[in-house]
Amino acid sequence: MGHIYPGSRRVPKVLKNLMKSNRRLTRIDRWSITFRNAEGKVEQKQMSEMLCYFSIGYTAQITLKFQEARSQAPNKLNKPWKNKLQYVMAGGVTVFEEAQVLNTFATLRVDGRVIKLPRVCKSIVVSNLSSMADGVNFWYLFLCIYTCIMGSAASTQKDLQTYSEPSLGDGLLEVMASKGLYKYLQMKLGMSHYRRLAQAREIEITFTKQIPIQVDGEAWMEPPGSIKFTLKNQMVGILGDIEPPRGIYPLF
Secondary structure, rough: HHHHOOOOHHHHHHHHHHHOOOOOOOEEEEEEEEEEEEEOEOOOOOOOOOOOOEEEEEHHHHHHHHHHHHHHHHHHHOOHHHHHHHHHHHHHHHHHHOOOHHHHOOOEEEEEEEEEOOOOEEEEEEEEOOOOOOOOOOOOOOOOHHHHHHHHOOOOOOOOOOOOOOOOOOEEEEEEOOOHHHHHHHHHHHOOOOOOEEEEEEEEEEEEOOEEEEEEEEEEOOOOEEEEEEEEEEEEEEEEOOOOOOOOHHHH
């Protein structure tokens, strides 16, 4: 939970405060992750569940570089603004590196169907959130500057055209792809989104080369094999003060 986490002594107090809270509640999907090696044998990993998001490719590479920098000098990255600066620096380094093109060694299956990756695909994102990476909406933008200026949405016929509004508790994951870091910069400016590939209940990514991946912000290099996502169960979460909630439907 981070190097500045104060320990479990405060957990009872936190739970007591939550029980007294009169905030609204919402359902949140919990996803099981099954890792298999190149021979098809199940591998036990510390990260066997996902709540928020997963990525493979250059986006995970940026997180991995940030993680390595933080582990080498934890005292220098003890404030949010320092973390953001280091993350930007990690992204800058990645720009000058040759990112792996996933088309040559990775296969994506959603609900049993093989999905063709965009040409020169360098990242696949699987998300259960409306936004991540400091508030960026990878699926689509609610307030798109490009739309306001140009009068049309920043999407193409190659995007998934029919989909339901992403939600934390709908039993579906959003699957997206990107060709490079420039797409992330466009999203930060409100000019674009990742390529929408699918909404699915079961997702499997198979790859024949070692590749950086991240699960809920924890990144590492994963050897050849496969990763499969299936719905495990649902939990209840407390809503914040954002109005209206984005992709969140209160229980009461």
